Amino acid sequence: MSGLLHAFTILAVSAGVVFFIAGTVGLVRFPDVPTRLHALTKADNVGLGLVVLGLLPYTGGLLGALKLVSVWLLTLLSGAIVTQLIARAVR
Amino acid sequence: MSTASVATTSSGYLLVLAVMWPVIGILLSFVVSGRQIERLAWIVLPVGLVIAGATLIAVTQAGQSQIYVVGNWAPPLGIALRADGISVAMMMATAIVICVTGVFAHGEFSQPPGGPEERAPVVFWVLLFAIWSALNALVLGSDLFNLYVALELLTFAAVPLVCLKGKKETVEAALRYMLFALIGSVLYLLGAAMIYGAYGTLDIRLLSERGHAEPATLIAASLMTIGLLAKTALVPLHLWLPPAHAGAPAPGSAMLSALVVKGSFFVIIRIWFDAMPDLLSFRAAQLLGALGAAAILLGSVLALRQQRLKLLIAYSTIAQIGYLFFVFPLAAGLATGVAWSGIAWTASWLQLFSHAFAKAAMFMAAGLIAEALGHDRIAELGGIGRKLPITMLAFALSGLSLVGVPPSGGFSAKWLLLLATVMEGQWWWAVVIVLGGLLAGGYIFMVLGRLLASPTEVPALQAPVSRWRECAALSLAICAVLLGIWPLQSSDFLFIGR
Amino acid sequence: MALVFDIGIVSLLIAIGAWMIMARDTLVAVIIFVVYGLLMSIAWVRLSAVDVALTEAAIGSGITGMLLLSAAARLRQTEGAGARPSFPVCVAAGSLCALISAGLAGVVLLPADVAPTLAPLAVANLADTGLENPVAGVLFAYRALDTLLEKVVLLLALLGVWSLGSDRAWGGAPALGAYVPPNDILVFFAQVLPPIGIVFAAYMTWTGASHPGGAFQGGTVLAVMWLLVMMAGVARAPPISSTKVRWLLVAGPALFLAVGFLGFVIAAGFLAYPVDYAKALIVLIEIALALSIGVTLALLAAGPPERTLQP
């Protein structure tokens, strides 16, 4: 059981890291601010989601799991707002 | 850690009042509307003056420092306020200049009756309270970080004052001032961090009891000093001062030149004479003295070349600040008990106070002249002295004090400084002092000559000048002259608490 | 392993800092600054200073970022103003700064045998304040005078910002968010996030007595929420002559000062608290301060009044 969980965690977190790397590559390689924002937010939101998912088995309880998920949700929300503000500033 | 050596003294509560009383004024100003702020000032100013006077009396009678341990948390954990001789003298001078400035500003910064609340009056009175509170906090603070907060309070009060008129040049001057002041604060803060890292305390009295031979301490003290020099506008960090002090409205210029630059100078004194008295090496003292000498010469020469009166006075401030820094080479022996250091010590404070009064009076006089004529071009001032005799008298008296003509505070200060150079055997400063006096004579008499001239047509006054405001300027000039009766010797009063 | 992590953060911080200074576009530099601030919060966690990490994230990167971002957007046209100094000047400045860095690094390597600390003293006296978070103890008890004066600094900065409006606009409102269309996506966010934010701010302020957090952090979260609402045009920025706003601005510092003076009567002196009520009083002050800080910071970022009042 625990072996399976370990494998799940490793898989999910690694997948998350891949998304992060993809987002970062996009940030560096894309030509202008809107496309960069696009690459970064999409990839990082999924990446963080996968990392959170991978860590869920280790939170040791419902409350901890809820905290982790709310971290992800808040990041989504604040990321979206910050992106909006930056995009507006650039326009 | 239970060396409970500090305890609140019987009159200590006065120190809290001195700092917090103007703060009450600030807070109330936000909630009372427009016209009432000036009325509020008529309560804040006299009561503040009484608090300063009471503190002066308390310290003089006790013959020792008055202390207030805030919240009863003794240093190093807590913060203490401490009033010694120089702090109460400074408090008193501040109170006088601020109160007279308040009288002078009446009319210029009054809300018009009936109309909506106006910008400049609200801002001016709050800034005046803030400058007062900040200066009291600076002279009473005995904790390096508490002094940092007070310095920031002073900066945030001084910068908006510069651009109160809202013209483009003044905003530019304010921005430049702000950047200099901010770099100064950051360097000061860095030094404070190093000191805490080395000694685990920021309390000045505790620091003076712990050894300071380490290079880290010297670096820290140097960083703090450079930061404070930027705020004091000592050459070569003076570039921000002339446009800022010349651009502010007259009562603002008076406070900036007379008081604000002295606040950061006071902290430099605290660092080298109180916190780390054994750190002031001969070389460091000579370097500070040399910068002061450069400031005297450069400031005076530049003042001579100015076309506009307010700029001339601002450059004169740069020069007069220079004299203050002779305290480092000449009074360096204070810590080790060299007898004649006391003369230089007294002279420097006398210079500080007489310059404060004289410069405030001079900026007020210049402001009245500019208001009356609609400009302050020196070349076109011919004969205005006949129209505004009281203003001219204020300008002349304060000018004499700046030049150092007896009897005036400026004369006593410079005379004592010369005496100290002779006793110390550091004659090179004497040359600069004499030269600085001659140059000051040059620019003051250049202006006085114009004021007294009798041209074929006397310029017409653009606006009436209130007699009351002229008298305010004159009263400060008289204060500067009256300081001349200070006995020409080392003053015990300025040594209370050290 | 931890050291490797730290080396990573430190190199990233330095690299990003250098990038920020070198970036050609001011707007890009500001965005880099926001990222830098977030990384800096991680550095603070690594230094076991969680209170500072929260402050840095909220103020250092959050609200400062918002302020600088809108300023950079408004100043896009002036991008070319002033030229970089010539290459020799840059080299000279660079060498000077490198020298200063080297000197500082030298100071870092020169620690005392036993690093001095006030931690034991701060912890030993904490019981008298009723608090459990020693940082809150320093801020609201041991060094309460600094905190009180700093509140005055904040108010003064706000007055300074207000004073930069035109004479005509005095008493009017900042122009923030005046031109946002009603069905903009930002409007949606500005309706969804604030309730969560307010709960979060209240929790931060409340928990500050015993855990990392407190009036500064809670107040900043409040400020950011309000700014968001104003920027989205959901609620207009209030006129600066509004009595309600003025009272909110001074409520915190005034209560702090009042309790301070009350100390003369009911405790050992100015800014001292009676032992039995210390915690209650401090929490009360923190709540009032959080409100005032929130309003002050938001209005500081909103800028001087630009719209005159409609009659």
Add this chain to the structure above:
Amino acid sequence: MNSATLFGFCSAAIVGLGLFGLIVSPHPLRRILAFNLLGSGVFLFFGVVARRGAAAGLGADPVPQALVITGIVVAFSATALAVALVLRLFALTDEAAPTSEADPKAGAEGGHS
């Protein structure tokens, strides 16, 4: 080397970078940014001092931490005031400049601000 020393070096480097930015940046807004960088370097130095003072069961000395919190708030107010000054300065420059002749850029700038 421990991590406190490492962050100490980091603060030294950041202070240098911030000072450099303050000297060479042409645009006032960039100077304000550089000032913030410089400030954060100084705060980090406080953090190192705090970390080294870890004792009594605390991971870091609380006193420097509190000083930094105060410092960060003051630095923000300074930034806000400086930014307001910069915006005002450029607004006044714009007001003074475009009236001289009817160039098309003037209208665009006016519309933006």
